[in-house]
Every structure is written in structure tokens, then in C-alpha cells.
Amino acid sequence: MDDIEKNEFLREQLDLLKRKRTDENLEWQDVADFRSEFNGDLEHRDTVRKGSKLLYEYIDAGWVNEPVETENNSDNSELIKMRKEKIKLSDARVEYNRLIRQEARKESYVDMVKRIICENVEPMNIPVHYTLFNSSTDLLVHLTDIHTGIEIHNWKNDFNADILRQRIEKFTSDILDIRGQHDSENCYLVIGEILSGIIHNNLRLQNNMDLMEQFKYVSELISAMLSRMANHFSHIYVYTTPGNHSRISPKKEEALDGENMDVLLPFYLKARMQNVENITICDNTVEPEIAMFNIRGNNVFAAHGHKDSPSNVVQNFTMMFNIKPNIVLLGHRHTNGLTTVYDTKVIESGCCSGSDNYAVSIRKVNKPEQTVSVIGENGLICLYDIQLN
Structure with missing residues (x-):
């Protein structure tokens, strides 16, 4: 030179x-x-x-x-x-x-996906006995903000891996009780933000599992949940909505699209549940972060909620996809809620982990909770406010 x-x-x-x-x-x-x-x-x-x-x-x-x-x-x-x-x-x-x-x-x-999913996951061989039947309702179940891996001990809440297992088992029992009350035929399960992750330093201090341990543990809990539910529904459809906690990079600006542990869950569940005939693990074919499906003639859109607001999500989704949703599912805000926007029901679900130390420090505490919706031809029939404690 x-x-x-x-x-x-x-x-x-x-x-x-x-x-x-x-x-x-x-x-x-x-x-x-x-x-x-x-x-x-x-x-x-x-x-x-x-x-x-x-x-x-x-x-x-x-x-x-x-x-x-x-x-x-x-x-x-x-x-x-x-x-x-x-x-x-x-x-x-x-x-x-x-x-x-x-x-x-x-x-x-x-x-990494191929190594984790293809080499280390064995199909479940638990026998499933189900009967095909017809009814007038289906269940829309939301399992969001699970936050696996975080350990919480404060005056409001205790949470760890064992408590998470207990809460998911209770939630599964509640789902089956509701199915029995309404004789619901199918179940649509929407899962979002399965991990506590590493996005904030305070979460790193509270987490007692690394990302892969978190992922494997919660994936097995969900697999056990599905195998138990499969005996009671004609069919179960599973969707995933990636959340902000599960990205693999702590810095948002360095994270690439798709670099999110939530997107591994469908691969894992497909491998784990491949022998169960009445369970379908569905892909988000239009927009990777938004699940779009139909229940008895009702358009259902689901997103984690960190990029959406209950007040404008209906308008945004309608303009984006040129399809007006009848029901929208959101998480992220850690509280159950129901809002009606232009005749569309916007349903918010809470979190499984409950109030962590940060929530307590900003004076926002609530019980761990989720929602189960009963859907008929005319839309939402009733909404169950499920408390996980």
C-alpha cells in the first residue's frame, strides 16, 4: 500500500x-x-x-x-x-x-435446531385413547408468559420449576373440567413466551436454568399436558406466538428475526407428539409471530402482545391482512382481560410465573392466571378466568 x-x-x-x-x-x-x-x-x-x-x-x-x-x-x-x-x-x-x-x-x-430437535427428542409412546364426537363448541386455550427458569421468592409469590409443573397440571385439570361442562369437541391451544430468558440483567440473576435447560424442561411439561388432554378431545391444534423474553440475544438491536427459542417449540412438539394422531402442531404460515386460524367460522388472530396494544390491535390486524378478526389473543401484560373493539373480542391472558421482583418494585402485582374461552358458531360464548395458585 x-x-x-x-x-x-x-x-x-x-x-x-x-x-x-x-x-x-x-x-x-x-x-x-x-x-x-x-x-x-x-x-x-x-x-x-x-x-x-x-x-x-x-x-x-x-x-x-x-x-x-x-x-x-x-x-x-x-x-x-x-x-x-x-x-x-x-x-x-x-x-x-x-x-x-x-x-x-x-x-x-x-x-443448533437440528442438533437439539432431530438428535435428542424421542417420540412419546404413551397410549392415547380418544373418541371422535360432534358438539356445538370448541375450547380456545391460552398458555402464555410461562417464564420457565426464573425463581421468585417474595411476599406476593413463590415460583420455581416444581411450582411451574404444579400450575400447568392444575391448568390442565381446569381445562378438562371446562371441556366436560360444555362437552367441547376440539381444543385450540396457543402457547407464547415459554422462557424467562436473558433479556435483562435482573432476569439473569433470578434465573436458575440456562436457555437450553429452560427450553427442554418446559417442552416436556407441555408434551405431558398435551398427551393428557388428547384423551378427551376429538382433535387438538397447537399454535406458537414468539415472545420477547425468548430471544437468544440479550440486546434487542442485535437479535435477528427467527432467533427466538419459542420458534423451536413446534419442532420439538412435532418430534415428541408424532405418534399421537389427534394432535396437530401448526405453523404460522403468513406472519411468523402471528397465529391465524378459524374456529367454527370465527377468525382468530393471536400474538404475544409486546408489539401490540389492545386498543389498536384489531385495526392494525385488519389493515395488515385485509381480514377482520372476530377474536384476538394477546399476552405480555400479565393480567387476564377482555375488551371489545369494533365487535371483536380482544382477550388478554396473564402469566404462569406470577409477580417477579421487578413487578413488585414498580407496584404492579397480580396472581398467576390464564384464560380458557368457549367458542361457538356465534363467537365467544364465555370466558374462564383461571387462577393457577
């Missing part, structure tokens, strides 16, 4: 570092890739990040200035054009490297 090329490289690098302070889309890995490409040696992003601290101090002090051009105005004009083109090329190179990193991460994520 001659002196001219080196000067241009240093100038471009300075531009990139200045932009890094204001451009949220630029990552330290982009700067490291830029240096590695020109120097020929791989550099770690943390090395670049730590070195930039001193440079920024010099920039703020006014000690780092742009090189003064000595050519005439026409030459300066040409140089400016050349520099603009170089910046465009630099931007394209940064974006290209980012796409390569994202694809590599997606491939490693897929490899």
Missing part, C-alpha cells in the same frame, strides 16, 4: 469512526471488517472499540482535523466527487459484510 492509498484508507476509516457515533446501523464489527479488508489481518471488534475511545477524545478536543487540500478548486471538486464515490462503496461494503454475518448466524442457529 503506497502513501496515497494509505492516506485514503485512513481518511475512510476516520469517516467510518465518526459515523459510528451517530449511525445506529453501524456496528463495531463493520469497522473491524473494514480494517481487516485493507490490512490483510483479522482484527477483533473489541480491539477497535477500545482503541476508538482515545481517538474520540482527540476528535472532541479538536486535535483531529480533515487534511487540508492544496489543489485548485477544480481539482478539489474532482477529489470531492471521488471521496463521495468511495463513501458509497464503503457503505455498500459494510452492508455486504453485515449480510454475510447474519447469514452465518442463521446457519449456526439452524444447525
Whole structure:
């Protein structure tokens, strides 16, 4: 690299570092890739990040200035054009490297799925005895904000892995009691946010399982729940709505679409329940985060709720999909609720874990709870407010 090329490289690098302070889309890995490409040696992003601290101090002090051009105005004009083109090329190179990193991460994520799901999950061989029958109602069951892995001990609530198992067993018993009261034919089970996750430091301190332990434990609890319910319904349809707790990256801005432990659950359940004929694990074919299905002529949309509000979700979904929902399921807010918006029933379900230390600190406490809805041809017949304690 001659002196001219080196000067241009240093100038471009300075531009990139200045932009890094204001451009949220630029990552330290982009700067490291830029240096590695020109120097020929791989550099770690943390090395670049730590070195930039001193440079920024010099920039703020006014000690780092742009090189003064000595050519005439026409030459300066040409140089400016050349520099603009170089910046465009630099931007394209940064974006290209980012796409390569994202694809590599997606491939490693897929490899992890295959390893966990395909190699380590054995089909359930528990005998299931069910009878096909007809009735006028189905059940819509919401199991959301399970938060497996967190351990809570405060004046309002106690929660750990054993208590979660007890609560899901009680919830299953309540579901079967409701099925018996209404002689309901089929069950539509919507599951969301199965893990406590690692998205906040306070959750990391309270979690006593890592992500994979959390995932395997709750997946087995749900598998046992399904195998028990399968004896009492003509058919069970299972849907998943990914939540914000289950992403594999603590930082929201670094998380890629699909990098969420909730999306592994259908793969696990398909492998685990493949021998049970009256259970179907369904995919979200239109929008990965939104379950869309029909119960006795009623359009049902379900989402976790961290991107939606009960007051505008009906309007948003109707405009997005050009289909007006009759029922919308949401979680995330940790309380059971029912709102009517333009004749659409917006049903909110609570959480299985109950009030954690953060909820107590902000004075928002409530019992662990979920909902079960009885659905007929005319829509919602009744809504059960299920307390899990």
C-alpha cells in the first residue's frame, strides 16, 4: 500500500469512526471488517472499540482535523466527487459484510435446531385413547408468559420449576373440567413466551436454568399436558406466538428475526407428539409471530402482545391482512382481560410465573392466571378466568 492509498484508507476509516457515533446501523464489527479488508489481518471488534475511545477524545478536543487540500478548486471538486464515490462503496461494503454475518448466524442457529430437535427428542409412546364426537363448541386455550427458569421468592409469590409443573397440571385439570361442562369437541391451544430468558440483567440473576435447560424442561411439561388432554378431545391444534423474553440475544438491536427459542417449540412438539394422531402442531404460515386460524367460522388472530396494544390491535390486524378478526389473543401484560373493539373480542391472558421482583418494585402485582374461552358458531360464548395458585 503506497502513501496515497494509505492516506485514503485512513481518511475512510476516520469517516467510518465518526459515523459510528451517530449511525445506529453501524456496528463495531463493520469497522473491524473494514480494517481487516485493507490490512490483510483479522482484527477483533473489541480491539477497535477500545482503541476508538482515545481517538474520540482527540476528535472532541479538536486535535483531529480533515487534511487540508492544496489543489485548485477544480481539482478539489474532482477529489470531492471521488471521496463521495468511495463513501458509497464503503457503505455498500459494510452492508455486504453485515449480510454475510447474519447469514452465518442463521446457519449456526439452524444447525443448533437440528442438533437439539432431530438428535435428542424421542417420540412419546404413551397410549392415547380418544373418541371422535360432534358438539356445538370448541375450547380456545391460552398458555402464555410461562417464564420457565426464573425463581421468585417474595411476599406476593413463590415460583420455581416444581411450582411451574404444579400450575400447568392444575391448568390442565381446569381445562378438562371446562371441556366436560360444555362437552367441547376440539381444543385450540396457543402457547407464547415459554422462557424467562436473558433479556435483562435482573432476569439473569433470578434465573436458575440456562436457555437450553429452560427450553427442554418446559417442552416436556407441555408434551405431558398435551398427551393428557388428547384423551378427551376429538382433535387438538397447537399454535406458537414468539415472545420477547425468548430471544437468544440479550440486546434487542442485535437479535435477528427467527432467533427466538419459542420458534423451536413446534419442532420439538412435532418430534415428541408424532405418534399421537389427534394432535396437530401448526405453523404460522403468513406472519411468523402471528397465529391465524378459524374456529367454527370465527377468525382468530393471536400474538404475544409486546408489539401490540389492545386498543389498536384489531385495526392494525385488519389493515395488515385485509381480514377482520372476530377474536384476538394477546399476552405480555400479565393480567387476564377482555375488551371489545369494533365487535371483536380482544382477550388478554396473564402469566404462569406470577409477580417477579421487578413487578413488585414498580407496584404492579397480580396472581398467576390464564384464560380458557368457549367458542361457538356465534363467537365467544364465555370466558374462564383461571387462577393457577
